[in-house]
Amino acid sequence: MRSSQFFLPTLKETPAEAQIASHRLMLRAGMIRQTSAGIYAWLPLGWKVLRKISQIVREEQDAAGAQELLMPTIQSAELWRQSGRYDDYGKEMLRITDRHDRELLYGPTNEEMITDIFKTFVRSYKDLPKNLYHIQWKFRDEIRPRFGVMRGREFLMKDNYSFDLDAEGAKLSYRKMFLAYLRTFARMGLKAIPMRADTGPIGGDLSHEFIILAETGESGVFCHKDWLDLDVLQNPPEAGSDLKDFFAKYTSIYAATDEKHDPATCEVPEDQLVSARGIEVGHIFYFGTKYSKPMGAVVAGPDGEPVAVEMGSYGIGVSRLMGAIIESSHDENGIIWPESVAPFHVGLINLKADDAACASLCEDLYAKLNAAGVETLYDDRNERPGAKFADMDLIGLPWQLTVGPRGLKAGVVELKRRATGEKRELSVEAALAELIKA
RNA sequence: CGGGGCGUAGCGCAGUCUGGUAGCGCGACGGUUUUGGGAACCGUAGGCCCCCGGUUCGAAUCCGGGCGCCCCGACCA
CATH class of the missing domain: 3.30.930.10 (Bira Bifunctional Protein; Domain 2)
Structure with missing residues (x-):
């Protein structure tokens, strides 16, 4: 699912009626x-x-x-x-x-x-x-x-x-x-x-x-x-x-x-x-x-x-x-969803949606994850990075895979585990392998 | 059902005491500059002020009635 298409009305502020x-x-x-x-x-x-x-x-x-x-x-x-x-x-x-x-x-x-x-x-x-x-x-x-x-x-x-x-x-x-x-x-x-x-x-x-x-x-x-x-x-x-x-x-x-x-x-x-x-x-x-x-x-x-x-x-x-x-x-x-009930397994974050290299890598990753049966929410929106990170943390998918221009130059993507906050910079292949096996 | 509170823009709220033609932040839309953890500036749109009745020259504001929602207690997956 692409975030640009998905009906996902997240809120920045907490509605007054909610206590817990x-x-x-x-x-x-x-x-x-x-x-x-x-x-x-x-x-x-x-x-x-x-x-x-x-x-x-x-x-x-x-x-x-x-x-x-x-x-x-x-x-x-x-x-x-x-x-x-x-x-x-x-x-x-x-x-x-x-x-x-x-x-x-x-x-x-x-x-x-x-x-x-x-x-x-x-x-x-x-x-x-x-x-x-x-x-x-x-x-x-x-x-x-x-x-x-x-x-x-x-x-x-x-x-x-x-x-x-x-x-x-x-x-x-x-x-x-x-x-x-x-x-x-x-x-x-x-x-x-x-x-x-x-x-x-x-x-x-x-x-x-x-x-x-x-x-x-x-x-x-x-x-x-x-x-x-x-x-x-x-x-x-x-x-x-x-x-x-x-x-x-x-x-x-x-x-x-x-x-x-x-x-x-x-x-x-x-x-x-x-x-x-x-x-x-x-x-x-x-x-x-x-x-x-x-x-x-x-x-x-x-x-x-x-x-x-x-x-x-x-x-x-x-x-x-x-x-x-x-x-x-x-x-x-x-x-922080347990894997077994998470709405998606992976959140794929494109930090710069209008960057051709980022977009093309993300499309490729999205296609490969889908082909492997890994449920993926692909944030392809033209939002600022902070908003994307905040939304992904909020909806709590077990894994976040981040693609940005900075990492791309170094040939790496970032894989974050939502539960622990642990982040690793990995090659594209290594990150894919990790997500597909997990 | 007993006690307390709230209802104003999509969301969070101010304005109500002391009546004078409705505002702030966020969000949305358009534009410019931005771009690695919820950006800045300019502009735009958006309101039966919960509803009905009353008082008044005039009601978001005062009075009466109703409805809705939230919180605390007694009950439940």
């Missing part, structure tokens, strides 16, 4: 535009990142055996009356009537709908287990939306639902998701720590919140420092195992949100206890037959007797994750 870093930076980097309280339009750069985050979530869901589908945003009130939640959910649920005065709602979650779909088609224990997910916009009419996309009213969420014949199977499904979640967040460069959680309005008896550590997190969290060294990607559990040992290991290390943390009873020695701030990015629940019983999600068991299926549900705040990633990875100049 991720919100400020997303506005300044031209990623989002607020259209109402807690509701945002996603501009090209923001949308590109949102798709990358979604894709990682999708890949890990697929790898864990879940299957993607897509349910609508609008649901009928009738469905929610079956589970009893239409009256329980309160004002957070946006209720709508259509032209025939039928009662509808904009879905805050999909337990009822998926259960309804499941029960329509699945009749036998032989069809179990099943795990279905979608990535869809949700609406919760928060009393006070804030912090940009971190707590919007409309937000993109991955939610999935597991169906098993018995509690043992349901707990295995739960452990598989537990692992998938750890892997998902780790792939985005986040340290996510699962913490025992209340089950809230979804209900159930086993639940974990996944909290990532960030200075501007909404809640205080405490954990054993051993968490900081755990790397699930480097030490995966044995393939095909029942994950019991893995789950036991991860749930035995101390971690608690401040509501649950009691310094009086916490057994972790003080010098090993980490106190930090955290952002909730995922939440998983095992709730048994809470929905399957009232809604009649029943299969025939091996003995022919009807069995209400055991269910769990699992959520990841996809749009919130973008804010969370920025909270945990930025500096005073802008965003």
Whole structure:
């Protein structure tokens, strides 16, 4: 993509409404535009990142055996009356009537709908287990939306639902998701720590919140420092195992949100206890037959007797994750994207757009990077160097490749790593080789 | 929903107390000189001063009502 063509409305000044870093930076980097309280339009750069985050979530869901589908945003009130939640959910649920005065709602979650779909088609224990997910916009009419996309009213969420014949199977499904979640967040460069959680309005008896550590997190969290060294990607559990040992290991290390943390009873020695701030990015629940019983999600068991299926549900705040990633990875100049979710891999900066030699080298580099599948944003605008550097730092691409007349005379280009600020002068060939391998 | 604040050019703000026909910086557009970390100068365009009503010769400014947005608290992916 060429900057001269790209719709990337960056701002030099910070809009007044933004309080926290991720919100400020997303506005300044031209990623989002607020259209109402807690509701945002996603501009090209923001949308590109949102798709990358979604894709990682999708890949890990697929790898864990879940299957993607897509349910609508609008649901009928009738469905929610079956589970009893239409009256329980309160004002957070946006209720709508259509032209025939039928009662509808904009879905805050999909337990009822998926259960309804499941029960329509699945009749036998032989069809179990099943795990279905979608990535869809949700609406919760928060009393006070804030912090940009971190707590919007409309937000993109991955939610999935597991169906098993018995509690043992349901707990295995739960452990598989537990692992998938750890892997998902780790792939985005986040340290996510699962913490025992209340089950809230979804209900159930086993639940974990996944909290990532960030200075501007909404809640205080405490954990054993051993968490900081755990790397699930480097030490995966044995393939095909029942994950019991893995789950036991991860749930035995101390971690608690401040509501649950009691310094009086916490057994972790003080010098090993980490106190930090955290952002909730995922939440998983095992709730048994809470929905399957009232809604009649029943299969025939091996003995022919009807069995209400055991269910769990699992959520990841996809749009919130973008804010969370920025909270945990930025500096005073802008965003620092982890490679896995960066909107482009390389920012190619032509310092003097009207210089024939610079332009011709840049065109050549741009073509070669594209040919090698390296996503590149080529700043070919006729702007001053300072403005280009500032924009590139702001939008936080992992690599900046700078071509200018001064370096060109010496036969070098400059390669800068955004995360560290490290700059190296390299030959054109060496710089290309570096970017294509990385 | 309780408490606080704001609404004036695309963005950030002054002007409101003390009523007199709207301004600054950034941005945009044109030009000249510039060009390795958000340039300088000259010029131009851009405003239902959130909305409705009232007071007044006259309202961005005073009064009444409404709407929107932000912040602090209780709730959530």
